[in-house]
Amino acid sequence: MRRLARLAAQTPADRERYLDLLRALAILLVVLGHWMIATIYYGADRRPDGHSALPAMPWAYPLTWAAQVMPVFFLVGGYANAASLASQRARGADATGWLLGRSARLLRPTTALVLALAGSALIARLVGAEPGQVRTVVWFATVPLWFLAAYLAVVPLTPVMYALHRRFGLRVPVALVLLVALGDLGRAFGPAELALPNYLLGWLAIHQIGFAWYDARRGNCIPLHGTHPAIDGTSNRTDPAAGNRIRTRCLPMSRRAAVLMITGGLAVAVLLTGPGPYPVSMINLPGQRLDNAAPPSVALLAVATAQLGLILLLREPAERWLRRSRPWQAVIAVNAVVLTVFLWHLSAVILLVGGLDGLGLLPTPAAGTRAWFAWRLPWLLMLSVVLAVLVTIFGPVEARTGRSTASRHHSTDQPATDRQHPADRPAAGQRQPDHRQGGVDRPRGDGRPTPWWTVALAVAGYAAVVYAMAANSVAPKAAPEPLGLPVTALVAYLVGAGTLRLLRSGWGSRG
Template sequence: MRRAGRLRQLADRTPATRERYVDLLRVVAIAMVVLGHWTVTVIGYDAAGRPTGRSALPDLPWAYPLTWLVQVMPVFFLVGGFANAASLTAHRRRGGAPTDWLLDRAARLLRPTTALLLTLTAAAAVAWIRDIGADQIRTVVWFATIPLWFLSAYLAVVALAPVMYPLHRRFGLAVPLVLVALVAAGDLARFAGAGGLAAGSYLFGWLAVHQVGFAWHDGRLRPGPRTGLPLLAGGSTALLLLTVVGPYPVVMLAVPGARLDNASPPSLALLAVATAQLGLILALRDPAERWLHRRRPWLVVIAVNAVVLTIFLWHLSATVLLVGVLDALHLLPTPPVGTAAWFAWRLPWLLLLSLVLAGPVAVFGPVEARAARRRPPGDTPGSLHGTPGAPGDTANRPGDTARGPHPGPVRAALTVVAFAAALAGLLINSMTPKAAPEPLGVPVAALAVYLAGAAVLRLLRSGRPGSRSVAAGPAGAGPVSSGSGNRG
């Protein structure tokens, strides 16, 4: 009852200027990722009789064009660009320093991530004590931490936002165009057999989409059919030319044996998908925004956004738990991919996974929600800055002009180094092979570097003058919202 009352309070306090559509997009994108991963999961047994999992996509080539819709990574970075532009603008109005903004972002993103890593590490330690093989432990933890690939990319983009946003204000859409050109150069290197030269596309591709989110926020890209439909048509045409006529694979997700992985790193074809998705998003914005001004759908969006990062981080752990339980009960179905039995099993499979996921969300969701409820110095009492229904970047009202002291160079440097350490820890884990003999599941070096970075960031936040830090808003797999800016 208390939570329901709080949600109603937040809904009633939502400012008229808030771009509710951004919050809806985050919820839809997370739902598509979770349901997509669950739907294409194939469960079987290895030679040792242990449960194992893989993607069904290699056995379903007819579904490749559907990945143009379910590959929603571009949506995350588009929404993140909009939200980070709003947050940076509000932070600047309060006279805040970029490193303090980075501390605030880290609060919402890293606390739920730390809870996941510590829980998985503890479970792995128990399994190791019970003589489970280190390679088997690593395989399970590797699968459960697949979502950290996305979070690593998003953290890198967030770290660069205080630099990239001024570039956007000066050069506008020229910035993403340059980044797209760099991605195209990386693709040429990949086709020439020099794939290592395309490593920068991991950053350039997602930065390009993130920059477009800046343009949406400040009105350079005006929502509506007049802008959206040409982008949808242009992106779709480019995608067809690149994949059907050109050398790029049709599938936008990883498939073994494909001549090029469009998602790792982002390719020109994936950016064409991003353009088409952007067009569709802008074209649908006005009717969606009107619908979200109804109380019931907006309450649902607020409720999901409060724990959306927790849902994302734990959805594959829920798969591991369900498979383990069904295997222990000798009730684990393993029908061949594409058969009637396999398709029939999808619905009960999704329902069971949803029930299992509800447990971690109930336990760890409050960690995310508490981070979102912290407010910045100078915000009015009771303001839940960054949550749906909160003032967001409209917080600069009369009387709300408090300006804290800017951090010294040592504190600023520590913030950057600690943020980089947390990011490096996640990258080390994601790049470690899934069958590596890691008794704690997560490589010790990755865990130590990540926890050190996260701990320093938390100490820096708690030691900030007047600190009740603004959290990162209702983030999805990272993206965050802090109200709306110029909606055009």
């Protein structure tokens, strides 16, 4: 508690605390949503299995407009990536060094999950478990990786997409939405392959809005003619290279703009899902002709617009509330292990179901029945206990990653848990200790370009990690995989993550 109080007291006054709250709430909503809709039953082989309760409750489909929070992740990610990139460049680091630093916080907790699941699968096989059964369990535990693969595919594009944002402003997400609409036409009328880029383009559109929020907060706005004071009282800064070609690259933050986003987004979403061809549910369900989430559809982007309006409408009261110490300490605590919570919340389901089944105490009420609803509260409480144990075991991996990143970068744009206390910093005039001399974790700032082989290895390693997560997600649920994950995906992940780890340590950066 003392450390949380210290971190809360040292938070910079200009920090957008609301984004930390949104990140924490989005993760908790995903966890709660997955737990709430899970329905457990016994299959023909008398083993526990599960599926979503949503198909049995069509009345709940509109609730997915609030429960589908993936757009919030990409919105917050866009802001955070723009902020960290700007901070790194101000200290002389290049895009490769920035990418390696960003990958650490994402991949270290993920690697812990991958290794733990592969090791558990190997033990299960040694004691006689069937390969198909092992794969089914691991497949369910790694469902969170499909989202992480999408986010990891967007992150390395930040330098290029932010450059486009600085040149063309809000025209970029508009163009991306039009391309998503073109992909939807391909899904509806053919060829269906026209929609494949939507897996990237849809999330990039929302990620760009995060850039616009960051520029609005920092006053990086370019009016069509002349200058004007930026929002939040900061001075407006123009870009001589861009001139006056852009009306603005800032997100409109006014109450009026927020209301327009809510009403406009909801109106478009209702038209697209009512008389239009899109399903009401923003979560993919079996049997739907068009899916809204994978890949993102225009309907999902309309709902994301309404969500953005609501987020902006609540921003000022939320910021005032977060100025209080206790709420802010709670947000800091959750964000310290937020990725661990996300990665392990379905493993908690597996452990609880396995334990209750072993004791002969596993209830299996039908979805949507009174017994099913009555079982929700004890179900959620027991899952919370199991997840708390998992976070206690694996959370320190993420927490240490955040602290080590902060000790090297000292960025006010890092998550609150990444802030280094002034007492831990060197005194004025002293050199910051660094046991990774020459490493890319510590910006060189000497004007020398990163060696080409370092760039190539970083790109290859990052691509291998994304490929591994995507390959695992699309592999059959009951394939006879001896280690639970496809061998090629597991090897690609370990090689990719290991390469990035070596590059972060400084290997290959000496030119």
